[in-house]
Amino acid sequence: MALALRCLALLFAGSVAAIVRPARASPPEPPTEIEIEAEAETKAKAKVEVKLASDAFAAGDYARALGHFEAAMALRPAPKLHFNLGVCHQRLSLQAEDPEARTRHREQAIDSYNHYLEQNPDADDRRDVATIVRELGGTPVTNTPIKPVFESGPAPDPDPLPPDAVDAQPVPLPLPLPKPKHGRFGVLLGLGLGSSMITNPDVAARALFMIDLHGGGFVGRKRRFLVAAQTSIFTGASLRTDRLSFWAVHLGLLGEQQWVVARERLMIGLGGVVGLASQSIAQGLNAAPPLCSVNRNTQVAGRNGAELALRFELAALIGARRRGMLTVMLQPTVDVFGPPKNGQDCLPGQSPWDALDITERWQFLLFAGAGYSLRF
Numbered sequence: 001m002a003l004a005l006r007c008l009a010l011l012f013a014g015s016v017a018a019i020v021r022p023a024r025a026s027p028p029e030p031p032t033e034i035e036i037e038a039e040a041e042t043k044a045k046a047k048v049e050v051k052l053a054s055d056a057f058a059a060g061d062y063a064r065a066l067g068h069f070e071a072a073m074a075l076r077p078a079p080k081l082h083f084n085l086g087v088c089h090q091r092l093s094l095q096a097e098d099p100e101a102r103t104r105h106r107e108q109a110i111d112s113y114n115h116y117l118e119q120n121p122d123a124d125d126r127r128d129v130a131t132i133v134r135e136l137g138g139t140p141v142t143n144t145p146i147k148p149v150f151e152s153g154p155a156p157d158p159d160p161l162p163p164d165a166v167d168a169q170p171v172p173l174p175l176p177l178p179k180p181k182h183g184r185f186g187v188l189l190g191l192g193l194g195s196s197m198i199t200n201p202d203v204a205a206r207a208l209f210m211i212d213l214h215g216g217g218f219v220g221r222k223r224r225f226l227v228a229a230q231t232s233i234f235t236g237a238s239l240r241t242d243r244l245s246f247w248a249v250h251l252g253l254l255g256e257q258q259w260v261v262a263r264e265r266l267m268i269g270l271g272g273v274v275g276l277a278s279q280s281i282a283q284g285l286n287a288a289p290p291l292c293s294v295n296r297n298t299q300v301a302g303r304n305g306a307e308l309a310l311r312f313e314l315a316a317l318i319g320a321r322r323r324g325m326l327t328v329m330l331q332p333t334v335d336v337f338g339p340p341k342n343g344q345d346c347l348p349g350q351s352p353w354d355a356l357d358i359t360e361r362w363q364f365l366l367f368a369g370a371g372y373s374l375r376f
Contacts, residue, residue: 046076053084062091079120083129086112090136110138117141180323180375181223185215188329190369192234196358197246202290203281203356205236205246210367212329214254230254230273234367241285244300244356248279250307250333264322269313277307277335279363281356292346292355301352303360305337315373325373333365 031039053068066088073081089109096102113133117126118141130140192208199206216228232250252275259268283289283298293300310332315325340360343352353360 042075046072049075057088062088062095066092079116079123082112082116082119086110086116086129086132090132106136107138110136114138114141180321181218182376183215183217184226184228184325184373184375186213186325186327186371186373188212188327188369188371190329190367190371191237192365192367194246195364197236200357202244203236203246203358204238204240204243204284207237208234208246208248208365208367209237210234210369212367212369212371214373216254224258224260226254226256226258226269226271228254228256230275232367242287243284244287245282245284246279247282248277251276252307252309254311256311256313260317260322265317267313267315267317267325269311269315271311273307273309273311273331273333275307276304277337278302278304279335279337281352290352290355292343292350293352294341295344301340301343301356301358303337303340303353305335307333307335309333323375325375326370327373328370329368331367331369333367335363335365337361337363 049068049072053065053072056062056065056068066085069081069084069088073085086109089105089112093102093105093109096105110133113129113136116123117129117133120126123129133140188211190210190212192210194205194208197203197205197208210232211234212230212232214228214230216226219225219227230250230252234248234250236246250273252273254271254273256269256271260266261268279302280299281301283300289295289298289300294302312330313327315327318324318326337360340351340353343350343355346352346355351360
């Protein structure tokens with residue numbers, strides 16, 4: 001009897017265990033041909049949108065590139081697409097003239113970059129992207145998830161796009177800080193030569209020392225044309241007290257077309273200056289004034305006229321925002337003068353400039369200089 005009861009108890013326990021034991025999960029069913037065809041079609045459409053976005057981005061049409069990247073995102077979401085959306089919004093923010101649109105695109109760029117960081121926390125460029133977010137005024141996402149300890153095997157790829165579709169994406173490099181586009185001011189120091197001065201035995205001006213100051217703003221759709229007020233003061237580089245001294249001033253308007261090349265590291269400028277010119281020859285401390293002279297205090301000769309100049313510039317752009325410019329400049333100049341001031345004890349029809357054997361009504365000048373400019 002006891003043996004029968006024990007067998008019955010074992011049989012009951014086995015039945016209960018069979019009921020409680022969970023059923024083994026069945027393997028997932030393979031995708032059907034219809035699902036495979038739909039997946040391939042979606043993938044092909046996403047690649048087309050990425051290609052169109054790449055072409056638009058290369059052409060500088062960031063609004064159209066943004067639309068195609070958004071279409072690709074709707075078809076096949078991917079972290080790198082969030083990055084590309086952020087780049088497009090950032091470029092549109094830099095181009096926007098309306099403050100409201102500029103703010104909107106900047107905020108959308110911050111959101112897109114943060115989505116990229118959230119979905120791709122182990123990205124090699126996460127620090128660069130976080131820096132861009134801070135520069136745009138946002139707070140980068142830093143909630144990097146913990147890594148599994150006991151599980152083995154490679155971590156799953158967070159990018160749902162196939163490898164070939166991801167590689168086809170033209171992921172731009174992180175953008176630098178916004179470039180200055182309002183204007184610039186600078187100072188240049190240089191040396192020059194003036195016709196009729198190089199071999200003149202009476203005037204200490206075989207070479208000229210120049211200081212050039214300019215400041216103005218950028219105009220045009222791309223902000224590449226500089227319109228600036230320009231002032232240059234130059235005098236004889238050798239101020240010998242036993243000879244006459246030479247002084248001159250130019251006040252003009254500088255117009256210059258600029259090209260930024262070599263990945264925003266060099267600037268080439270070509271333009272010209274139109275303005276007013278004034279020149280004067282004065283008596284040295286140990287030099288007697290010539291007979292034919294203005295004889296007004298220490299002034300020997302004076303004249304006023306117009307300045308016409310060509311200007312060539314080559315600059316290395318420095319700094320995080322390429323604000324600084326280390327510039328070399330070449331400027332050939334022609335000054336045209338009106339009738340000079342009359343002198344005393346001069347021959348009939350003679351001016352103090354004629355008496356000093358200096359061309360009276362015009363002068364050619366050539367300056368070369370170097371200096372520093374600041375763009376803002």
